Amino acid sequence: MIFRNIYLQTLILLWILQVTLYSCKSEEKKEVKVRSETYSNPLEVQFGDPYVLDNGNGIYYMYGTGGGAKDGFSVYSSNNLIDWKYESQVYHGNTENSWNVGHFWAPEVYKINNKFYLFFSADWRNNPTKELExxxxxVAISDNPTGPFRDLTGEPLFDPGYPIIDANVFKDEDGQNYLFYSRVCYKHTVTSEIADWAKKEGLYDTIEESWVYGVKLKSDFKGIIGDPVVLLRPSEKINSKNAEWESKSVTSNEINRRWTEGSFTFKYKGIYYIMYSSNYYLGPNYAVGYATGSSPLGPFRKADNNPVLEKNTSSGGEVTGTGHNMVFSLNGGDNMYTVYHGRTKKSGLNRVVFLDELKILDDGKLIINGPTTDTTSIVWD
Incomplete structure (x- = not known):
């Protein structure tokens, strides 16, 4: 009788253990379930300089240059990063009391303490010498990602004494915010081996360049701390690894300018990555490269595998003018994507939005799987 009770108790324990293991396996399977959706580029949004904000509630918002906005910026929303719905114009400039009067470019929106901050570029009303650029x-602020946004101070963030565009904000792990921007080419004549070559070839007497700068931001976003420092500029040496692709607008006799603009900064496994676009934004050679550094304000070293995103017409594709990208991770993981604009035969001169996978390899090398136009997938962890 005793042995029979022990036998029954053993069977019961084995049954409980089996149920427990099955339950754990079911939970484990549930945790690793992957969600994915297929799509093909370009997306149904006609934006230049696209920027995507993750609102943290499953809804994403995309801002950009153009998109039907008049003297300001519009926004689209999506719950899957593929299908986008037009919401509204979120910012209206060129008003009677605005500091800005035209050319509204490159908006980026950041969610901080349940407020939304819009950084953007525009023509300054204060122009006594009637500069063309x-x-x-x-900076504008709103309680909602769909606006309306109102100017934070009623004046530019700061005046460096030269025209600037393409604001990008990066918050480091210590809580300090940094502003990155591009000094435009206008009246910025620079000497270099490329400029000497262009003059010798009879192409251009002078070459103008745009450079990327960085500076600390005040915590209230109403000003900067210290002096901006140069982080990136076009290659000075004609035989450097990045000179050839960064100089195509000059070497192809397109225009007497070389660009470093549309920067985007992020940190991955202790390394600071700053991405940038080079060449004429209205031309086919607009492309993206990156550099890496050990601090937000550099020094940065350009990658040897640049450009990481460029036109694909040489390989039978139809995409040109790829540039001004940003990067985001889904669910805060290693599943990374980049959003950027480009042009196709169908879009003509209009810039349209592309979404492609971005990877960082074990050796720190950054690569982009794009530009793609075939059916592909976006994956959530």
Whole structure:
């Protein structure tokens, strides 16, 4: 009788253990379930300089240059990063009391303490010498990602004494915010071996360049701390690894300018990555490269595998003018994507939005799987 009770108790324990193991396996399977959706580029959004904000509630918002906005910026929303719905124009400039009067470019929106901050570029009303390019960076604030946004101070964020565009904000792990921007080419004549070559070839007497700068931001976003420092500029030496692709607008006799603009900074496994676009934004050779550093304000070293994103017409594709990208991770993981604009035969001169996978290899090398136009997938962890 005793042995029979022990036998029954053993059977019961084995049954409980089996149920427990099955339950754990079911939970384990549930945790690793992957969600994915297929799509093909370009997306149904006609934006230049696209920027995507993850609102943290499953809804994403995309801002950009153009997109039907008049003297300001519009926004689209999506719950899958593929299908986008037009919401509204979120910012209206060129008003009677605005500091800005035209050329509204490159908006980026950040969610901080349940407020939304819009950084953007526009022509400054204060223009006593009637400069043709008089751009400055502004900041606007709203309680909602769909606006309306109102100017934070009623004036540009700061005045460096030269025209600037393409604001990008990066918050480091210590809580300090940094502003990155591009000094435009306008009246910025630079000497280099490329400039000497262009003059010798009879192409251009002078070459103008745009450079990327970085500076600390005040915690209230109403000003900067210290002096901006140069982080990136076009290659000075004609035989450097990045000179050839960065100089195509000059060497192809397109225009007497070389660009470093549309920067985007992020940190991955202790390394600071700063991405940038080179060449004429209205031309086919607009492309993306990156550099790495050990601090937000550099020094940065350009990668040897640049450009990491460029036109694909040489390989039978139809995409040109790829540039001004940003990067985001889904669910805060290693599943990374980049959003950028480009042109196709169908879009003509209009810039349209592309979404492609971005990877960082074990050796720190950054690569982009794009530009793609075939059916592909976006994956959530």
């Amino acid at each position: 008089n751009f400055r960076i502004g």
